[in-house]
Amino acid sequence: MTALPNDRPFYLLHEDKIQANLARIQKVKSATNCTVLMALKAFSHYQVFHLLAETLDGCTASSLHEARLAHEYFPGRHHAYSPAYSPRDFPEWTNYCQTFVANSLQQVEFLQHLQIQNKLEVGLRINPLQPEANNPLYDPSSPQSRLGVITKHLKNQWPKGVNGLHLHNLCENDSHSLDRTIRALERDAQFALEACQWINLGGGHMISKHDYDVDHLIQLIKYLQKRYGLKVILEPGAAVVWEAGDLHAHVLDIVAQDEVATALLDVSITAHMPDCIEMPYTPQIREGRITSEGCRYRLGGNSCLAGDFVGDYHFDHGLFIGDEVVFLDMAHYTTVKTHFFNGVHHPSIYLRHTDESYTCLKTFDYTDYQSKL
Numbered sequence: 272m273t274a275l276p277n278d279r280p281f282y283l284l285h286e287d288k289i290q291a292n293l294a295r296i297q298k299v300k301s302a303t304n305c306t307v308l309m310a311l312k313a314f315s316h317y318q319v320f321h322l323l324a325e326t327l328d329g330c331t332a333s334s335l336h337e338a339r340l341a342h343e344y345f346p347g348r349h350h351a352y353s354p355a356y357s358p359r360d361f362p363e364w365t366n367y368c369q370t371f372v373a374n375s376l377q378q379v380e381f382l383q384h385l386q387i388q389n390k391l392e393v394g395l396r397i398n399p400l401q402p403e404a405n406n407p408l409y410d411p412s413s414p415q416s417r418l419g420v421i422t423k424h425l426k427n428q429w430p431k432g433v434n435g436l437h438l439h440n441l442c443e444n445d446s447h448s449l450d451r452t453i454r455a456l457e458r459d460a461q462f463a464l465e466a467c468q469w470i471n472l473g474g475g476h477m478i479s480k481h482d483y484d485v486d487h488l489i490q491l492i493k494y495l496q497k498r499y500g501l502k503v504i505l506e507p508g509a510a511v512v513w514e515a516g517d518l519h520a521h522v523l524d525i526v527a528q529d530e531v532a533t534a535l536l537d538v539s540i541t542a543h544m545p546d547c548i549e550m551p552y553t554p555q556i557r558e559g560r561i562t563s564e565g566c567r568y569r570l571g572g573n574s575c576l577a578g579d580f581v582g583d584y585h586f587d588h589g590l591f592i593g594d595e596v597v598f599l600d601m602a603h604y605t606t607v608k609t610h611f612f613n614g615v616h617h618p619s620i621y622l623r624h625t626d627e628s629y630t631c632l633k634t635f636d637y638t639d640y641q642s643k644l
């Protein structure tokens with residue numbers, strides 16, 4: 272279709288932005304020959320997997336369903352990492368993924384038992400005890416973290432038959448965070464670096480941000496390849512679809528109480544932008560600013576949750592019923608996390624192609640709400 276239909280509200284994904292992000296990732300791949308996997312937890316629109324697969328080598332799945340989606344729609348080799356695999360999901364997992372990362376030594380044993388029958392490759396996630404994420408909710412490397420084995424507990428012995436080392440301690444970080452992490456590994460886990468064939472440096476590398484030092488990342492990868500003979504794997508999620516989607520909402524009503532004017536939108540913050548409440552953060556919008564002079568509005572969602580609102584924004588002009596408000600950077604960790612709380616109408620999902628035509632990826636109706644329950 273050449274124009275968006277009058278279908279509101281909707282998410283709009285941008286093919287050109289995805290391609291620009293992939294081009295930055297391709298630069299890293301071309302310079303280092305490293306493997307880059309798509310972390311499906313961040314974004315799993317299988318309808319655009321063909322675009323991602325032009326650059327990325329496969330997926331990393333954190334559940335059986337993600338693994339199956341990768342197998343069905345994404346050509347390549349797929350990895351699995353789950354904090355705890357359930358016996359219920361085996362052997363099906365092994366139809367979809369070739370490499371499994373364990374989160375504990377008990378899980379290594381569990382996977383090695385299966386390995387004999389299925390020729391699986393097994394890795395172990397370690398906790399590098401190198402906190403780099405700004406928000407504790409996204410920091411897996413505290414000493415009490417349930418994610419990954421603390422290397423000193425391995426007593427300088429890397430488990431037999433485990434040929435990969437996995438870590439994930441970054442969240443929207445720069446290359447210097449990775450640099451510090453590699454130094455922490457060399458301090459505490461040199462034996463692991465020497466024992467393994469591959470290292471998976473997890474996600475959280477904000478490669479797509481304009482000020483990310485891609486050349487520094489390339490240097491770090493080359494260092495690990497040369498110094499330890501390691502095959503290097505990255506598994507970014509957010510960086511692949513960074514700033515590659517918006518949520519288009521519309522004003523349904525305006526209510527003013529106690530000097531606060533709230534524009535009630537046809538979307539819900541908790542249902543359609545859950546990270547804004549969970550993280551929490553205040554997203555950028557196309558029309559207004561978060562702080563400045565002008566007409567101030569609180570943007571509220573259409574569920575009955577009292578906290579279903581996001582920030583106060585200033586607009587150059589008053590808002591009116593029917594006005595559009597566009598929330599920016601709503602591709603990563605957004606459409607994968609939405610839900611049907613209150614049965615509120617779920618935004619449709621469109622893709623804008625580079626030739627400015629549109630494809631509808633998904634619309635939602637009563638049956639989606641009803642069939643989930």
Ligand SMILES: Cc1ncc(COP(=O)(O)O)c(C=O)c1O
Nearest residue numbers: 310313439473474475507508509
């Ligand atoms: C194990 C693992 N790998 C990769 C990722 C992807 O991280 P990001 O989307 O920040 O790049 C995550 C995110 O939580 C993760 O937990």
